[in-house]
Amino acid sequence: MLKPYLFWPSLLGAITLLGGLVAARRAWSAAAGLEKLIVLGPVFVAAPLAAFGAEHMVLASVVSQMVPDWIPARLFWAYFVGLALFAAALSLILRKSVRLSATLLGVMFVLFVVLMHVPNAAAQPEDRFVWAVALRDLAFGGGAFALAATQMDPARARGARGLLDAGRLMVALPLLFFAIEHFLHPEFAPGVPLKKETPIWFPAAALWGYVTGAALLAAGGAMLLNLRARTAATWLGLLFLLLTVLLYAPIWATAVQSSEMIEGLNYVADTLMFGGTVLLLAGALRDDSR
Numbered sequence: 528m529l530k531p532y533l534f535w536p537s538l539l540g541a542i543t544l545l546g547g548l549v550a551a552r553r554a555w556s557a558a559a560g561l562e563k564l565i566v567l568g569p570v571f572v573a574a575p576l577a578a579f580g581a582e583h584m585v586l587a588s589v590v591s592q593m594v595p596d597w598i599p600a601r602l603f604w605a606y607f608v609g610l611a612l613f614a615a616a617l618s619l620i621l622r623k624s625v626r627l628s629a630t631l632l633g634v635m636f637v638l639f640v641v642l643m644h645v646p647n648a649a650a651q652p653e654d655r656f657v658w659a660v661a662l663r664d665l666a667f668g669g670g671a672f673a674l675a676a677t678q679m680d681p682a683r684a685r686g687a688r689g690l691l692d693a694g695r696l697m698v699a700l701p702l703l704f705f706a707i708e709h710f711l712h713p714e715f716a717p718g719v720p721l722k723k724e725t726p727i728w729f730p731a732a733a734l735w736g737y738v739t740g741a742a743l744l745a746a747g748g749a750m751l752l753n754l755r756a757r758t759a760a761t762w763l764g765l766l767f768l769l770l771t772v773l774l775y776a777p778i779w780a781t782a783v784q785s786s787e788m789i790e791g792l793n794y795v796a797d798t799l800m801f802g803g804t805v806l807l808l809a810g811a812l813r814d815d816s817r
Contacts, residue, residue, distance in 0.1 A: 532585045533788050540578030540796060547573050547620035561761045565810045568764065571803025572670070573619040575796035576612045576632075582793075583609025595642055611635060626678030629671045633694070636668030655708060659720050662701035663801065669697025670804030673811035691811050695750050698808050702747030702763075709740030718770050718798045723790075729774060742766055750808070760809035767802030771795055 529537070547570030548555075554566045583590050587605040594601040611631070618628035644661030651657050673694035679687040708720035713736025716723045725732035742763060749759035775798050779791030 536578040536581040539581045540574050543577035544574035568803050568806030569619040573616040575800035576616040578796045580609045580612030629675035633668040633671035636664045639664045666698045666701040669694040670807040673808045677811045699747045699750035702743045706740045706744035757812040760805045764802045764806035771799045
C-alpha cells in the first residue's frame with residue numbers, strides 16, 4: 528500500500544488532471560491544430576499544483592524546514608501554501624476568478640524566488656542546480672502573470688501588456704539558462720536541468736540533451752525578442768509534454784523504493800507544470816507577435 532505522502536499527491540494530481548480535461552473538452556473540441564494544446568495549458572499547470580499542494584499537507588513538517596528561519600510560524604506557512612496551491616488548481620480547471628488566482632500564484636512564486644532561492648543561490652553560487660530551481664520558479668511565476676494578463680479588462684490594456692511582457696521575460700530568461708545547461712551537461716535528464724541523469728534505457732540520451740537544449744535556446748530567443756513567440760512556446764510545451772509521458776512517467780512507474788517514487792512523482796509534476804507554463808504564455812501571446 529502506498530504511503531500517504533505518495534498516495535495523496537498522486538490521487539489528487541490525477542483527479543485534477545482528469546477533471547481539468549473534462550472541463551476543457553468543449554474548448555478543446557472547438558480549437559484546431561496546436562491550438563488544442565494551448566487550451567490544455569491551465570490543466571497541465573493545475574494538476575501539478577494539486578499534487579504539490581497535497582505534498583505540502585502530508586509532508587508539512589518537512590516542507591516547513593524550507594521556510595527561512597527568520598519567518599515565524601514556519602509550519603503554518605507550509606499548510607497555508609498547500610491550501611493556496613489547491614485553490615489555484617481549482618480556479619484554473621473551473622475557470623473561476625482566474626485573474627485573481629493567477630496573479631496571486633505569480634506573486635507567490637516570485638516570493639519563493641526572493642525569500643528562499645536567491646539567498647540559497649547567494650550562499651552556494653557554484654551550485655548550478657540551486658540556480659536552476661530559482662529560475663524554474665521564476666518561470667512558473669511568469670506563466671501565471673501571462674495568464675492573469677489575459678483576464679484583465681480592455682480598459683486596462685496598458686497594464687495587461689506590461690504584465691504580459693514581464694511574464695514573457697520571466698519565462699524566456701530561464702529558458703536560455705536551461706539551454707546552456709543542456710549543452711554543457713547533455714547526460715542529465717532533459718527538461719528542467721536538475722540532478723537526475725538520463726536512464727541508460729532511454730535511447731540516445733545525450734542526443735536528447737542537445738536537442739532539448741537547442742529547442743530551449745530557440746524558444747527562449749523567440750520569446751525574448753517576441754518573434755513568433757507564440758509558435759515557439761506552443762512547440763516547446765509539446766516537447767515538455769512528450770518528455771513527461773515518454774521519460775519521466777516511466778521513471779516514476781518503475782521506481783521501487785519510496786524515495787525514488789516521490790522523486791519520480793515530483794519530476795513528472797515538475798516537467799508537466801513547466802510545459803503548462805509555456806503554454807499559458809502561448810495562450811496569452813497574440814498571433815501577430817512581431
